[in-house]
Amino acid sequence: MGNAAFVLDNAHHQNDLIDECRQGSREAMHSLYLQHQRRVFSVAVNFFGGDKDKAADVTQQVFLKLFTGINFRGDSRFTTWLYRLTINTCIDEARKNRRWFGLDELFERKERASAPDPDRSMRSEKIVSEVQAALRSFKPIYRAPLVLKYIEGLSYQQIAEVLECSVGTVSSRLNRGLKMLAERLGHLRNEI
Amino acid sequence: MNQEHHKRKLPEFVHGELSPEEHKAIAAHLGDCDECRREYDQLALGSAMMSRLQPGDAPLSVWSSIQEKLDGRDAPQMASIPEAAWFDLRKVFALAASVVMVSVIVVAVYLGLLADQTSPVAIGPALPAAKDPTKGPDREVRTLNGRSEVGQSSGADPGQRSPEVAGWKVETLEGSPSITNGARPGEIAIGQMLETDSRSKARITVADIGSVEVAPNSRIKLVRTGKDEHRLALDRGQLHAKIFAPPRLFVVDTPSGTAVDLGCEYTLQVDRVGNSILHVTGGFVALEDRGRESIVPAGMMCMTKKGKGIGTPFAVEADLRFRKALEDFDFGAGGSRSVRTLLEHADFYDMVTLWHLLSRVSKNDRGAIYDRLAEYVKPPTGVTRGGILRLDKNMLSAWRTEVEYLWFN
Numbered sequence: 270m271g272n273a274a275f276v277l278d279n280a281h282h283q284n285d286l287i288d289e290c291r292q293g294s295r296e297a298m299h300s301l302y303l304q305h306q307r308r309v310f311s312v313a314v315n316f317f318g319g320d321k322d323k324a325a326d327v328t329q330q331v332f333l334k335l336f337t338g339i340n341f342r343g344d345s346r347f348t349t350w351l352y353r354l355t356i357n358t359c360i361d362e363a364r365k366n367r368r369w370f371g372l373d374e375l376f377e378r379k380e381r382a383s384a385p386d387p388d389r390s391m392r393s394e395k396i397v398s399e400v401q402a403a404l405r406s407f408k409p410i411y412r413a414p415l416v417l418k419y420i421e422g423l424s425y426q427q428i429a430e431v432l433e434c435s436v437g438t439v440s441s442r443l444n445r446g447l448k449m450l451a452e453r454l455g456h457l458r459n460e461i
Numbered sequence: 462m463n464q465e466h467h468k469r470k471l472p473e474f475v476h477g478e479l480s481p482e483e484h485k486a487i488a489a490h491l492g493d494c495d496e497c498r499r500e501y502d503q504l505a506l507g508s509a510m511m512s513r514l515q516p517g518d519a520p521l522s523v524w525s526s527i528q529e530k531l532d533g534r535d536a537p538q539m540a541s542i543p544e545a546a547w548f549d550l551r552k553v554f555a556l557a558a559s560v561v562m563v564s565v566i567v568v569a570v571y572l573g574l575l576a577d578q579t580s581p582v583a584i585g586p587a588l589p590a591a592k593d594p595t596k597g598p599d600r601e602v603r604t605l606n607g608r609s610e611v612g613q614s615s616g617a618d619p620g621q622r623s624p625e626v627a628g629w630k631v632e633t634l635e636g637s638p639s640i641t642n643g644a645r646p647g648e649i650a651i652g653q654m655l656e657t658d659s660r661s662k663a664r665i666t667v668a669d670i671g672s673v674e675v676a677p678n679s680r681i682k683l684v685r686t687g688k689d690e691h692r693l694a695l696d697r698g699q700l701h702a703k704i705f706a707p708p709r710l711f712v713v714d715t716p717s718g719t720a721v722d723l724g725c726e727y728t729l730q731v732d733r734v735g736n737s738i739l740h741v742t743g744g745f746v747a748l749e750d751r752g753r754e755s756i757v758p759a760g761m762m763c764m765t766k767k768g769k770g771i772g773t774p775f776a777v778e779a780d781l782r783f784r785k786a787l788e789d790f791d792f793g794a795g796g797s798r799s800v801r802t803l804l805e806h807a808d809f810y811d812m813v814t815l816w817h818l819l820s821r822v823s824k825n826d827r828g829a830i831y832d833r834l835a836e837y838v839k840p841p842t843g844v845t846r847g848g849i850l851r852l853d854k855n856m857l858s859a860w861r862t863e864v865e866y867l868w869f870n
Binding site for chain 2: 325451452
């Protein structure tokens with residue numbers, strides 16, 4: 270879905286819709302929301318390791334920011350700008366983090382044991398859950414390009430535009446992110 | 462092409478970002494080079510794992526919530542809520558404080574004149590007296606007791622004055638939190654202790670500047686409350702503070718350091734030994750102990766250890782090996798060995814930590830810290846390597862401003 274979005278968003282219709290939103294049209298806001306909610310929610314839910322409540326909260330924040338005054342100036346593609354807003358909102362939310370925490374939890378994170386699971390669908394769920402948990406433990410600078418690449422299918426150039434960094438930086442962060450994932454979840458090698 | 466070059470291109474190879482010629486060349490190379498193939502295998506495994514993740518639609522309730530928020534938009538709009546940038550907050554606080562001070566002075570002068578003209582009895586609350594720099598905690602309590610001096614002019618006998626102190630409202634969130642020394646129901650006063658057991662939680666309203674939630678298994682004492690300072694002591698357990706006040710007005714003592722609010726939201730935990738860990742989620746907190754200070758911005762944490770003092774702040778998502786090395790540096794016998802490990806695992810997000818380390822590492826290690834920090838945050842004009850190596854205060858301060866700006870933006 271990712272690449273198609275970049276083609277579509279340049280349409281004249283998109284700018285008209287944004288203008289109508291600026292004028293307060295609730296109908297236009299709903300149309301814009303329907304067009305982009307999946308994009309925003311998908312990035313957020315995977316950024317937060319499958320936490321749907323957190324992703325719903327981020328989605329709400331992003332669209333409220335969009336509708337209540339943050340100006341899209343049209344000097345980048347709308348979806349690029351929207352992805353950037355989504356990632357920044359995710360990062361802000363991640364910084365707030367948990368309110369209560371334990372010293373043990375912070376400094377002695379234990380590797381999860383991987384007991385063999387006979388049921389295939391359960392195994393698959395378990396793998397997804399472990400990948401999500403591992404991803405959530407990464408710093409946002411690694412999480413963001415991984416999510417944009419694998420969930421939204423953006424190219425290196427598009428990711429670089431969203432994150433406002435060089436293509437080389439995108440490449441090195443994806444490199445490190447994938448290796449960290451492989452190292453962390455090496456015990457799942459035979460199940461992938 | 463050499464092997465190193467191929468390694469750098471492997472992510473692009475995995476993601477199909479190379480030209481057909483480059484792709485073909487690397488594919489051929491992987492057949493011959495074990496080292497590159499091992500690297501490729503790692504990336505391919507990580508890639509296969511990431512491919513398991515799926516997109517999804519937002520729950521239907523999200524649009525309803527957005528509509529509700531849009532309908533109630535007479536409240537401040539989200540876009541107008543300031544970012545948690547310290548620089549902006551400082552301006553807001555400074556402006557607000559100035560406005561309040563000017564207003565108070567104007568009203569006081571006006572009322573004072575009015576009082577002189579109409580009646581010998583003072584009108585309204587007593588103005589804050591100029592702070593006596595020699596004033597210690599006991600004096601502070603007396604000043605607080607002296608609030609009823611306002612009533613003195615109406616004929617009350619100072620000798621008969623009740624030694625009442627202002628109390629803070631305490632709300633039970635769960636279970637049965639207890640307050641020692643026979644406090645009034647729902648209130649904690651100076652010198653009194655609030656305790657929660659494993660099933661209790663409470664919320665304290667901190668004068669008129671914010672609130673503190675007290676987690677289970679905690680013990681907290683109200684040490685002081687006055688115009689210049691509100692001070693709690695957290696003996697053990699955990700609190701979450703949300704404060705909106707000028708910097709340094711709200712303070713929490715722990716057995717191993719003092720957390721000074723600089724306009725913020727944070728969680729502070731103290732274990733049974735007296736060690737603590739601070740996690741800041743909004744604004745800044747200064748951790749202080751015996752002349753040493755760590756400035757901890759939102760998104761960072763900092764440890765203190767009883768008898769060893771305060772540590773160096775680190776990003777919440779800092780690499781675990783980085784954290785371990787930092788702990789070893791701060792509280793163990795890490796020294797240069799820890800510094801090397803820190804630099805090995807440091808990245809852009811560790812900029813605030815690196816800035817703090819500039820003045821904490823030995824002179825021999827300072828150059829390496831400077832070089833790494835300069836990679837992430839360009840030293841501003843006038844800040845030189847030589848100046849930082851000799852710990853020029855102005856240069857350190859100028860660079861810190863730059864680091865904090867980048868951290869929040």
